[in-house]
Amino acid sequence: MLTRIDHIGIACFDLDKTVEFYRATYGFEVFHTEVNEEQGVREAMLKINGTSDGGASYLQLLEPTREDSAVGKWLAKNGEGVHHIAFGTEDVLGDSEAIRGKGVRVLYDQPRTGSMGSSITFLHPKDCHGVLTELVTSNPDH
C-alpha cells in the first residue's frame, strides 16, 4: 500500500548549482547526499516535510555521473526538469508484484538500492500516463 509521496526526482546538469538554487530561493537545506553508481547519479535529498505515515517527503536532485546513464540520456533529450515521482510503501516488492499483475511493466525483477539504503523499483512511464513512477521502501536503519 502506497502511503506517501516519498520524493520528486529532478534531473539537473549541475548538482551544486541546483542545490544552491533551492537553498537560496526557498531555504531548503540538503538532508543527505550520495553517489549511486548503479543508477549513474550523484544526488542530494532535500527534506521538505514529514508525512502522516511516519516518513517524509523529499526533493531528490539528480546529476548524471555518466552520459549513458538513464538520467544522463533523459537530460540530453529533455533538458532539466522533473524526471520521476516516487511513492513510499512498507513493501516495495509486494506492491510492485501486485502492480505487475495488473499489466503495468515493472523495470526490475528485484528491488534495487536507492537513496539512503532504501529499496526501490520503477514502473514504465508508458504504462503510467507518461509518468516514470518509483516505489520506495525506506531503510529504517538509515
Add this chain to the structure above:
Amino acid sequence: MLTRIDHIGIACFDLDKTVEFYRATYGFEVFHTEVNEEQGVREAMLKINGTSDGGASYLQLLEPTREDSAVGKWLAKNGEGVHHIAFGTEDVLGDSEAIRGKGVRVLYDQPRTGSMGSSITFLHPKDCHGVLTELVTSNPDH
C-alpha cells in the same frame, strides 16, 4: 516559508481514464474535482498523505478544457506527464514577492484561485532549473 509538497500536477488527455488508472493501480481515490475556467483545466485531486505542517500532499490530475490553455499547449508539445510541482505556504503573496526579489520571475502580479479555493502563483520554469513551480496557500474554509 514553504512547508510541504502540496501537490504534483500531472497533465493527461483523458481525466476519467487517468483517474481510473490511479485508482485501479494504486488504490488512490478522488478527494475533490473541479473545473477551473481561468486555468482552462478540469481536475481531480487525489489525497496521498497528511503533512507535518497540518496540510496534505495530493496528486493533481489535469485535463485541458481548451487547446489554447497553458496545459493544453504543454500537452500538445510534451505528451502526458508531470506538468508542475507545488509547495504549500501560509503566505503565497509574501513568499512569491520575496522570491521575485531574488530574480525569479513570478507569473502573476497577484495570486489567483487554485484547487479547493486556494491562492496560487507560479514561478517561471526557466528560472527554476526547468521545473514549473507553483506556490499554494490552502483555503482553510474548504
